Amino acid sequence: MNPFTGRLTFLGTGTGVPSKDRASPACLLELPAARLLIDLGPGSLRQLARVSLAVTDIDGLLLTHLHPDHSADLAPLLFAGKYPPSMASGKILHLAAGEGFRVFYEKLKDLYGSWIEWPPGRLQLHLRPQDRLFEQEFLSLHLASRPVAHTKVSLGFRLTLPSGKTLVFSGDTDYCTSLVELADRADWFVCECSFPEGRKMEGHLTPSGAGRIAREAGVGTLILTHFYPECAGQDLLGPCSREFDGPLVLAEDLMTILL
Ligand SMILES: [Zn+2]
Numbered sequence: 054m055n056p057f058t059g060r061l062t063f064l065g066t067g068t069g070v071p072s073k074d075r076a077s078p079a080c081l082l083e084l085p086a087a088r089l090l091i092d093l094g095p096g097s098l099r100q101l102a103r104v105s106l107a108v109t110d111i112d113g114l115l116l117t118h119l120h121p122d123h124s125a126d127l128a129p130l131l132f133a134g135k136y137p138p139s140m141a142s143g144k145i146l147h148l149a150a151g152e153g154f155r156v157f158y159e160k161l162k163d164l165y166g167s168w169i170e171w172p173p174g175r176l177q178l179h180l181r182p183q184d185r186l187f188e189q190e191f192l193s194l195h196l197a198s199r200p201v202a203h204t205k206v207s208l209g210f211r212l213t214l215p216s217g218k219t220l221v222f223s224g225d226t227d228y229c230t231s232l233v234e235l236a237d238r239a240d241w242f243v244c245e246c247s248f249p250e251g252r253k254m255e256g257h258l259t260p261s262g263a264g265r266i267a268r269e270a271g272v273g274t275l276i277l278t279h280f281y282p283e284c285a286g287q288d289l290l291g292p293c294s295r296e297f298d299g300p301l302v303l304a305e306d307l308m309t310i311l312l
């Protein structure tokens with residue numbers, strides 16, 4: 054049997070619109086040396102519990118941006134971490150986000166005070182420039198980020214795994230060359246696909262837009278996620294595959310991909 058090199062689980066493939074079929078955005082990346090979450094929408098901690106993991110099992114958290122559908126479970130995560138058995142674990146959480154996160158975090162602390170504040174050193178912030186490519190070692194990964202076309206503080210992430218394989222997360226975005234460059238020849242490209250063809254909204258993608266980025270970047274496998282309810286019952290594969298002829302996956306909640 055091959056040694057375990059990594060596993061990606063989609064905890065939530067929806068948006069901020071409550072849905073019985075899709076939880077809000079969050080992905081769980083499990084590697085031999087660390088477990089990471091990418092985004093943390095409302096209900097993500099419950100989704101994490103559904104795969105039998107607790108807050109103390111997580112080593113790293115990456116936030117693409119601060120819209121509530123991607124960040125709302127941060128305060129509950131910090132609060133759950135204050136639960137005495139969790140605190141007693143001594144776990145350190147590494148959090149990577151754009152520099153704008155600092156103000157967001159200070160305001161959360163103003164609001165919740167000691168309910169969410171962890172002892173010094175237990176929450177380590179790795180804040181990243183929001184206007185350019187930035188690369189840094191993060192846990193057992195090489196982590197690159199670039200601004201993407203959504204909000205002023207939105208980042209796409211490129212993770213180079215210890216195996217050498219690469220995994221890119223678009224976060225929420227519109228078409229932009231910055232994302233094409235970030236996703237360059239990535240093995241897996243997890244890309245938002247908010248709306249079906251013909252119903253595009255500014256700051257988001259439709260299947261053909263996601264496919265265009267995947268084609269221009271020359272990625273291996275394209276995985277679409279972040280589906281608004283308007284996507285239900287629509288043909289997403291057709292318009293996307295006319296742009297990108299490689300392997301294409303529509304993510305579902307709790308779907309797992311071996312990396
Ligand atoms: Zn979103």
Ligand SMILES: [Zn+2]
Pocket residue numbers: 118120203225
């Ligand atoms: Zn957003």
